[in-house]
Structure formats: structure tokens, C-alpha cells
Amino acid sequence: xxxxxxxxxxxxxxxxxxxxxxxxxxxxxxxxxxxxxxxxxxxxxxxxxxxxxxxxxxxxxxxxxxxxxxxxxxxxxxxxxxxxxxxxxxxxxxxxxxxxxxxxxxxxxxxxxxxxxxxxxxxxxxxxxxxxxxxxxxxxxxxxxxxxxxxxxxxxxxxxxxxxxxxxxxxxxxxxxxxxxxxxxxxxxxxxxxxxxxxxxxxxxxxxxxxxxxxxxxxxxxxxxxxxxxxxxxxxxxxxxxxxxxxxxxxxxxxxxxxx
Numbered sequence: 001x002x003x004x005x006x007x008x009x010x011x012x013x014x015x016x017x018x019x020x021x022x023x024x025x026x027x028x029x030x031x032x033x034x035x036x037x038x039x040x041x042x043x044x045x046x047x048x049x050x051x052x053x054x055x056x057x058x059x060x061x062x063x064x065x066x067x068x069x070x071x072x073x074x075x076x077x078x079x080x081x082x083x084x085x086x087x088x089x090x091x092x093x094x095x096x097x098x099x100x101x102x103x104x105x106x107x108x109x110x111x112x113x114x115x116x117x118x119x120x121x122x123x124x125x126x127x128x129x130x131x132x133x134x135x136x137x138x139x140x141x142x143x144x145x146x147x148x149x150x151x152x153x154x155x156x157x158x159x160x161x162x163x164x165x166x167x168x169x170x171x172x173x174x175x176x177x178x179x180x181x182x183x184x185x186x187x188x189x190x191x192x193x194x195x196x197x198x199x200x201x202x203x204x205x206x207x208x209x210x211x212x213x214x215x216x217x218x219x220x221x222x223x224x225x226x227x228x229x230x231x232x233x234x235x236x237x238x239x240x241x242x243x244x245x246x247x248x249x250x251x252x253x254x255x256x257x258x259x260x
Contacts, residue, residue, distance in 0.1 A: 021036075024039070025118060034047075042102065061091070062092060065091050069104070087105050102124060102126065106119050107119070171259060173258055174258075204233070205258075206256050209258075216242070219242075241260070242260045
């Protein structure tokens with residue numbers, strides 16, 4: 001039995017250090033007594049960084065979640081809190097600036113004599129689940145918007161606002177195609193790089209999406225290839241990544257949603 005060759009301390013170290021979740025133990029003075037190696041994978045910060053800077057945990061909590069998250073940390077360490085387990089989904093800002101969701105679980109711990117020893121916590125990355133839940137809600141909200149009697153420019157603005165909950169919409173616009181003039185136009189444009197309210201569909205990537213009636217995801221090198229073959233022409237500034245999805249009214253492609 002491999003466990004017989006290991007001492008109790010080594011067994012506990014293996015259990016703690018190889019836990020997939022980010023585990024930590026904060027003492028009564030608020031300082032970290034233990035931080036598991038998974039902190040680096042989840043937060044970008046090493047165990048040593050948390051131990052050397054006790055306030056780092058508070059610093060990485062998303063501003064919109066910070067007040068609610070810290071309330072339970074300030075409750076008194078009395079015996080009446082012995083069995084209380086606090087659970088909360090909270091956003092953190094990683095060292096690289098990326099926002100992640102974690103499922104935070106913690107409880108106060110005591111020794112056999114009832115002496116308060118601090119807080120033990122487990123934190124699991126649930127970003128994928130949260131993103132999927134939010135995406136489903138956004139799709140549902142947009143579906144409801146389409147059935148309202150909002151004017152077109154109001155509808156477009158609300159759709160862009162909903163999409164902004166799940167993606168960066170700073171360079172996103174919705175273009176509409178006029179088949180009589182062959183021109184594209186946008187009613188609600190939130191593009192920080194340039195301002196082209198009306199432009200020809202022919203030769204543009206947006207026109208390509210509408211003409212071919214299918215989505216297009218393209219990166220800069222592929223854009224250069226299309227440019228060299230004459231399939232498209234340069235309108236505005238080239239983007240590193242371009243995504244277009246056609247919009248339909250029944251079977252007719254009437255425009256596209258574009259993010260660049």
C-alpha cells in the first residue's frame with residue numbers, strides 16, 4: 001500500500017496541493033496560512049503572492065461583487081458560526097485582466113477546544129457554466145425583443161445592449177441591405193475606430209455575408225488573400241479578426257451583425 005510509506009503530513013500535503021480547486025486557509029488575523037498551487041491556474045497569482053499580500057484576495061474581487069462578498073468575511077468568529085457554510089458565485093479579475101467566475105465556498109474553523117482558527121475556503125472556476133447561462137438568457141431576451149413593437153433603431157440598440165453582456169461590442173454594428181440601391185447602412189453603430197454610415201455592399205465583407213447567406217469568421221491573413229483575388233475590396237480599416245452573421249426576414253437576407 002503506497003499510503004503506508006507516507007507520513008500523515010505528506011498525505012495531507014498531497015491531498016491539499018493536488019486539489020483541482022483553489023484552496024486556502026486564512027488565520028484569525030486575516031493572513032493566509034495556506035494557499036494551494038491551483039491559485040495560479042485560476043487567478044494568475046501564485047500562492048506566495050497571496051501569502052505575502054493578505055489584501056490581494058479583496059483586490060481581485062470584481063468591483064460589482066466586492067461589497068456583497070466581503071460582508072460575510074466581517075461576521076464575528078463566535079461559536080454560533082461554527083457550522084455555517086457560506087456559498088457564493090463571484091467574479092474575480094485575473095492577473096492578466098481576464099474576468100472569471102468562481103464558485104466560492106468557505107466556513108469558519110475551530111480546534112477541538114473551540115478556539116477559532118480562521119477561515120477555510122474552496123474556489124472552483126465556473127466561468128464556462130456562467131457564460132452558457134448568460135448566453136441562453138441573452139438569446140431569450142433578444143427573441144422577446146424581436147416580437148415587440150419597438151421602432152427599428154430602438155430595437156437595434158437594445159439588441160446590441162444585450163449582446164454586450166456576453167461579448168465586446170465596442171466594434172460591433174448591425175448593417176441593413178437595400179437591394180434597390182445595392183447599399184448597406186447602419187442605424188445603430190458603436191464603432192470606436194471609424195464612421196462609415198453608408199457603403200456599397202459589393203466588394204465588402206458584409207455584402208459577402210449577405211450574398212452568400214452564411215456566417216463568416218476571418219482573420220487578417222485570410223482577408224489579405226480575398227483582397228488579392230478581387231473577391232472583396234478594402235473599405236475602411238482592415239481588422240485582425242472579423243465576424244459577420246446574416247440577418248433574415250423570412251427567407252430574405254436583409255442585413256448582418258458584424259463584430260471586428
